[in-house]
Amino acid sequence: MTKSRFFRQVFLTFLCCVPAMQPLVSQQAESAKPAWIAGIESARLVDITSLEGTVYHVQGIDLDQEHVWVTSVDSQNKRAYLHQFNRTTAKLERTVDLTDGRRYHPGGFSIYKDSIWVPVAEYKPHSSAVLVELDKNTLRVKRRIVVPDHIGCLAVTDDSLVGGNWDSAQLYVWNVEGKRVRVIDNRSGHGYQDIKFAADGDLVGSGGGAVDWYSWPSMKPVRSLHSGSTDRGKPYTSEGMAIKGNDLYFLPEDGPAARLFHFSLAEPGISPLFHR
Template sequence: MTGLLLVLSCLSVAAAPDQFDGAIEHARLLGTIDLKGELFHVQGLELDSRRIWVTSVDQNLRKGYIHEFDRRTGKFLRRLELTDGARYHPGGISLSGRSIWVPVAELRPNSSAMLVEVDADSLAIRRKIPVADHLGCVAASGRHLVAGNWNSELLYIFDLGEDAPARIVPNPSPTRYQDMKFVDGQLVAGGSLTLWSGAVDWIDWPSMKTKRTLRAGASGPVRPFGRGGPYTGEGMAIEGRDLYVVPEDGPSRLFHFRLEDRDESRPA
């Protein structure tokens, strides 16, 4: 059976249209950092000047975690379990101020999730917001949250300053977002297109229109036969022109790319 799946996978890859064979379009790899600690199936990435945070899910034990590492050395520092009953799947994460926002969901579509606010310094949980859908990623900026559901087919827009239901808009891109961030007044979101390809999109805020797309190839053998996959298929973070991704399950590496110096608002 495994042999048949491998053959089918190879045929699918060969037939893929517009396959991108590089790492990330218009980006240069500067280096990697080994993350020296136990990680499971990687989901989200965030960082500041001193630390790296990664979410992962242990699917065998049905437990979800946020892990903290030293940014300079990759040394493991600590982790917090995020499991909440049937909700054990943490997704893409976002740092806003001194809060890290993490969606923790049931591992099935059309289910339920908690948007969890975690203190970045103590890893204490500040609050939880229930949502009646699976949420797999979130971007945070002040009072606004944008979260993607299963495969990010829909984007939920929350205003934490108002007691009102979320606004729901369709994903303006075919990319199945895994991680998204607010960057300089825009959303930057990365995810998979297929098992072997992904993309990073720049989305205008608040119009939610795609402004630019960079294609991404795969790192190593694609899942489920290896621990690699699309470079943008799991955790992604961005600082200016510096793009960081964690495309591998544990043992994992943080890949550091430098984007070309060009007008990021220009459509690809």
């Protein structure tokens, strides 16, 4: 065999081997990924529900045993909406327009007893918002509190309202009369899109690829879970989040075909990031 034929044979053998090598590299890369990359760390995906009804750019979510509520913004027409879905059928039941003049950005919101508290803000940072309290049954407005900053998410407890401004760079605390009593700088690096008080009293924030727990009112970090993305490439924590006991709910996608993702959290002792 001549040298030229020898090197040609070696080259052809190499080319034949390359395609076989590529899947091995890919499999190794896949196996190196954390198990939670497509979901929520230390949580199990329970089910996925497609909501049947018109929603726009999703902002927040909360739910009880009978209903799922969603806030969305129609940017083109500058309208703010709260939508009510039947939790059993996933069908849209009611929609309420919460637009307040130049304020048409409804944010992450919270149910508290017989009220739904929704922030509706101008769609820009360093602007203004109105904190709207609605009757959960009639969806009629019970109270309105105007505040001098964009508020994109709102959590409610017995004696306080807690709101995050643009990307939750700061958290404001008001008493139930609407007087501001505290400002907290968010040092987590996560831009929370929705915040809630958990049943044990911790404040839970979702955004920036993480779900974080804080003791209240000390704001001492308690727990942080990493978040992956849906099969459509949308981060779970990009928009609405709700927590009910050991269950986490996310609504990261816009309508139509918005999907509600339900995760069950592992027991706190199982997570290496649980520090309480």
